[in-house]
Amino acid sequence: xxxxxxxxxxxxxxxxxxxxxxxxxxxxxxxxxxxxxxxxxxxxxxxxxxxxxxxxxxxxxxxxxxxxxxxxxxxxxxxxxxxxxxxxxxxxxxxxxxxxxxxxxxxxxxxxxxxxxxxxxxxxxxxxxxxxxxxxxxxxxxxxxxxxxxxxxxxxxxxxxxxxxxxxxxxxxxxxxxxxxxxxxxxxxxxxxxxxxxxxxxxxxxxxxxxxxxxxxxxxxxxxxxxxxxxxxxxxxxxxxxxxxxxxxxxxxxxxxxxxxxxxxxxxxxxxxxxxxxxxxxxxxxxxxxxxxxxxxxxxxxxxxxxxxxxxxxxxxxxxxxxxxxxxxxxxxxxxxxxxxxxxxxxxxxxxxxxxxxxxxxxxxxxxxxxxxxxxxxxxxxxxxxx
Amino acid sequence: xxxxxxxxxxxxxxxxxxxxxxxxxxxxxxxxxxxxxxxxxxxxxxxxxxxxxxxxxxxxxxxxxxxxxxxxxxxxxxxxxxxxxxxxxxxxxxxxxxxxxxxxxxxxxxxxxxxxxxxxxxxxxxxxxxxxxxxxxxxxxxxxxxxxxxxxxxxxxxxxxxxxxxxxxxxxxxxxxxxxxxxxxxxxxxxxxxxxxxxxxxxxxxxxxxxxxxxxxxxxxxxxxxxxxxxxxxxxxxxxxxxxxxxxx
Numbered sequence: 001x002x003x004x005x006x007x008x009x010x011x012x013x014x015x016x017x018x019x020x021x022x023x024x025x026x027x028x029x030x031x032x033x034x035x036x037x038x039x040x041x042x043x044x045x046x047x048x049x050x051x052x053x054x055x056x057x058x059x060x061x062x063x064x065x066x067x068x069x070x071x072x073x074x075x076x077x078x079x080x081x082x083x084x085x086x087x088x089x090x091x092x093x094x095x096x097x098x099x100x101x102x103x104x105x106x107x108x109x110x111x112x113x114x115x116x117x118x119x120x121x122x123x124x125x126x127x128x129x130x131x132x133x134x135x136x137x138x139x140x141x142x143x144x145x146x147x148x149x150x151x152x153x154x155x156x157x158x159x160x161x162x163x164x165x166x167x168x169x170x171x172x173x174x175x176x177x178x179x180x181x182x183x184x185x186x187x188x189x190x191x192x193x194x195x196x197x198x199x200x201x202x203x204x205x206x207x208x209x210x211x212x213x214x215x216x217x218x219x220x221x222x223x224x225x226x227x228x229x230x231x232x233x234x235x236x237x238x239x240x241x242x243x244x245x246x247x248x249x250x251x252x253x254x255x256x257x258x259x260x261x262x263x264x265x266x267x268x269x270x271x272x273x274x275x276x277x278x279x280x281x282x283x284x285x286x287x288x289x290x291x292x293x294x295x296x297x298x299x300x301x302x303x304x305x306x307x308x309x310x311x312x313x314x315x316x317x318x319x320x321x322x323x324x325x326x327x328x329x330x331x332x333x334x335x336x337x338x339x340x341x342x343x344x345x346x347x348x349x350x351x352x353x354x355x356x357x358x359x360x361x362x363x364x365x366x367x368x369x370x371x372x373x374x375x376x377x378x379x380x381x382x383x384x385x386x387x
Numbered sequence: 388x389x390x391x392x393x394x395x396x397x398x399x400x401x402x403x404x405x406x407x408x409x410x411x412x413x414x415x416x417x418x419x420x421x422x423x424x425x426x427x428x429x430x431x432x433x434x435x436x437x438x439x440x441x442x443x444x445x446x447x448x449x450x451x452x453x454x455x456x457x458x459x460x461x462x463x464x465x466x467x468x469x470x471x472x473x474x475x476x477x478x479x480x481x482x483x484x485x486x487x488x489x490x491x492x493x494x495x496x497x498x499x500x501x502x503x504x505x506x507x508x509x510x511x512x513x514x515x516x517x518x519x520x521x522x523x524x525x526x527x528x529x530x531x532x533x534x535x536x537x538x539x540x541x542x543x544x545x546x547x548x549x550x551x552x553x554x555x556x557x558x559x560x561x562x563x564x565x566x567x568x569x570x571x572x573x574x575x576x577x578x579x580x581x582x583x584x585x586x587x588x589x590x591x592x593x594x595x596x597x598x599x600x601x602x603x604x605x606x607x608x609x610x611x612x613x614x615x616x617x618x619x620x621x622x623x624x625x626x627x628x629x630x631x632x633x634x635x636x
Binding site for chain 2: 048049223
């Protein structure tokens with residue numbers, strides 16, 4: 001390896017050699033004049049690093065058509081689909097299954113005239129399937145007295161049993177002790193779709209915050225762009241803050257779009273003030289953004305970050321009450337469920353949008369969200385790998 | 388040591404059992420172009436990243452522009468221009484937006500117009516970075532490094548993967564930077580590049596400097612090439628020093 005012709009490497013004090021100035025031909029000389037100091041002022045608003053970093057992130061987002069669809073279009077598609085699948089329940093009749101043939105003729109004529117009952121023919125060998133699929137809620141077998149086949153674990157089934165039993169007994173001559181006065185009320189905001197929309201908005205804030213921030217950072221890390229950024233005088237905290245700020249800019253659209261859609265398409269009532277809704281959404285977005293930052297602090301591949309995101313988001317999808325109330329879970333786990341950021345966000349959004357709650361009314365939820373924002377942000381500042 | 392743009396002494400850095408840099412000492416004078424040569428895995432990138440303040444050495448002293456990373460990091464960053472190996476700038480941003488972003492980090496420096504003009508990307512100002520050619524991307528990356536009008540440029544393999552035209556154009560830009568008194572510390576695999584651009588070079592292998600000097604001196608010291616089909620070049624020196632066997636990595 002060592003060559004006798006080469007001196008040992010003592011580098012300091014080496015005299016500078018006079019190399020002939022190389023001549024580059026064939027290229028026009030560009031002007032490498034001394035810099036003009038004016039023209040671009042760093043103190044101007046748009047010259048600030050935080051503004052430029054935020055702008056850069058926003059531009060990257062809006063120039064990614066897929067991301068834009070998932071953020072803005074997807075919630076509308078979901079709410080439309082759910083509205084079609086679960087129409088208002090009040091006037092939905094119960095489905096009663098009867099065997100075809102003469103044996104069920106008297107049952108058929110009794111039930112047929114009753115309000116709120118739909119009769120479907122069910123063959124005996126097909127009965128179990130029809131019940132399972134919810135095609136019929138109850139099967140009435142023509143014995144004396146009649147036999148009810150239904151699933152008591154299903155709400156619709158129990159309801160169908162009560163309706164059928166009432167109709168048949170009255171037809172058999174049961175005396176009515178009295179008739180109650182009925183005052184049907186359409187309580188605005190009590191439909192499933194009304195209940196669902198705030199959950200959908202909360203879900204959007206969670207997944208957009210986490211994917212939007214997590215993916216962007218991991219991609220920049222994979223491209224060695226993070227390393228390039230910290231090789232410049234950029235402040236690291238400003239880079240991370242800019243990721244959060246860029247999210248905030250699109251938040252109003254993200255929240256308003258499904259809300260306006262629900263008001264126009266389903267006549268959903270919005271009882272809370274716009275300011276309160278915005279504040280709740282903002283705090284929620286910041287806290288999920290911070291969680292996204294934390295997850296992205298070390299991940300080096302898209303696979304790694306996707307796995308982490310799913311690990312964190314999936315449990316909340318299930319327990320935090322997006323599609324069905326989190327009250328369905330046992331009392332023992334309720335404190336944990338309510339300590340989750342998505343539960344806090346959705347509870348707060350429902351209280352504000354549907355019940356018109358004030359910020360003071362949802363302060364405990366906001367506290368939970370704030371903790372979920374502050375702790376992950378500062379943890380990620382410590383953990384974050386810029387290489 | 389203060390007269391030098393860069394000086395480091397007894398630098399050492401290892402990753403587990405692998406010693407990347409072993410007792411490396413060098414100095415770069417103000418106004419010169421200094422080249423770090425060496426085969427893959429020789430420790431060039433580790434060395435330059437230590438000097439750039441991106442890696443902390445296990446041992447050794449580093450002084451850049453008379454300042455130290457531990458005490459004057461932020462000030463030092465303002466005065467350096469850095470081009471890393473393999474950085475991919477954001478594809479979705481335009482050339483101008485990218486420059487504006489990097490320019491915003493520096494308290495002083497060049498205007499966007501000047502930068503575009505220097506690297507001859509005025510016509511690409513509104514193009515997305517993802518649509519630029521390799522040479523254009525490399526010039527944009529250089530423009531980002533020049534945004535703060537630096538006193539010292541660190542370049543890690545600035546022309547790797549470029550076509551001859553783009554390489555020549557980049558050389559010319561670096562020449563111009565030098566002619567204004569700028570200092571350059573670069574790594575390269577191309578001996579013709581080192582011969583053309585560098586006042587002095589150091590050949591690094593296995594984390595040590597095994598030879599250093601002006602390219603012409605090194606060539607002269609090697610003597611006549613053993614196969615006399617051509618005049619001696621820096622490449623002959625390099626091969627004589629680092630051997631002809633293929634390197635992994």
